[in-house]
Amino acid sequence: MNIIITSLFGMESLVREDLSEIGYTKEQIKVTDGVITLTVPDDLLATAIARVNMWVRHGERVFFEVGSFTATTFEDFFDNTKALPWADFIPDKYCFTVNGYSRKSVLFGIPACQSLAKKAIAKSLCKAKGLGDDANVVEDKNIGEIRIQFGIVSDVVTMMIDTTGDGLHKRGYRPLTHEAPIRETLASAMVSLARFRPFGFEALVDPMCGSGTILIEAALKMVGAAPGRLRHFAYENIPYLGSDAYFNAYEEAKDLEDFSGCDDIYFYGSDIDSTAIYNANKNAEVAGVGKLISFHVGDVAKETPDALLKRTGFDRQLVLTNPPYGGRLLTLNDAEKLYKLLGSTYLTSEGFCKKGIRLSVISPDDSFEVATGFKADKRFKLYNGNIKCQLNSYFKMKK
Secondary structure, three states, X not given: OEEEEEOOOOOHHHHHHHHHHOOOOHHHEEEEOOEEEEEXXXXXXXXXXXXXXXXXXXXXXXXXXXXEEEOOOHHHHHHHHHHOOHHHOOOOOEEEEEEEEEEOOOXXXXXXXXXXXXXXXXXXXXXXXXXXXXXXXXXXEEEEEEEEXXXXXXXXXXXEEEOOOOOOOOOOOOOOOOOOOOOHHHXXXXXXXXXXXXXXXXXXXXXXXXXXXXXXXXXXXXXOOOOOOOOOOHHHHOOOOHHHXXXXXXXXXXXHOOOOOOOOOOEEEEEOOHHHHHHHHHHHHHHOOHHHEXXXXXXXXXXXXXXXXXXXXXXXXXXXXXXXXXOOOEOHHHHHHHHHHHHHHHEOOOOOEOOOEEEEEEEEOOHHHHHHOOOOOEEEEEEEOOEEEEEEEEOOOOO
């Protein structure tokens, strides 16, 4: 069976790392744009789905594949969809919904494909039950629901069943209380791509921390806490996957958490908005890492390298942040001023890092580089929702 994990563009390699860290081999993993496929034995499907949902930090959703085929006409699409063994995967009287997407394909009318898929699946179920073509399928959402998704890429259709429900970025520790919060999956990606090493004698600092997501994600990773341990998933209500698989994955996650040996780790966040700091503290407490992070109300202009040294007690700081930007919370001019402030605070007039500082800032495209006038030492293309962004990493110091 193929398990399919979707991700934002630019984060595919991180999902592959997530899978490797929980024991899957490179031979089992295939990576394409926005899609990571994990192949597992049929009898381990339920276990694998539970573990992948529990442990993948950087993916968006987890599906399993019902079947795939090539289709360039609506007739091909209908007939091949109908031929799949839907009765094996949609329990009796379960409601089923169909969504989908199309890229680089002849078939691009999504509403038409959704309608055709629904009809084809209904006819497949009727045939499996020995009913006539004109029979109706009984659906009762109170009994259960199966969410089906098709993906059409270069005329190849993949039919999948959603096992996640709410997206994986919804970890369960953060209500929607902060304006324009960063997705948890993207925050985790920033921590990984900035190469923060928890036991490397370096503090992680976010001087515009908002609801604290970047620091919380870093702390959770440090203690080995599974990102899905505070929530539930759609597959738990699917009989052939079920709650037993979830319970086993949850017990494994709890056994692997390790909050010992954290005395030398320091996470520090500040924000000029006192409400944001209140929410950040609450979120960290719910996530179980409240004691590992120090949040304070403060102006980023005052969070200088010398001030951070006094705050954290570490002579090395990784400043990692997601500042507000034009079209999101600030005007373009205000965003540019903020970028210049970050540059002058943590970089020298020649564009090198000030003593003891590494700096990583996410911004739309190259807007941070343009505002500061300094090319990043390393760049990573990422997406914040539908906004194309760049993680600008500075780590070189003047010799």
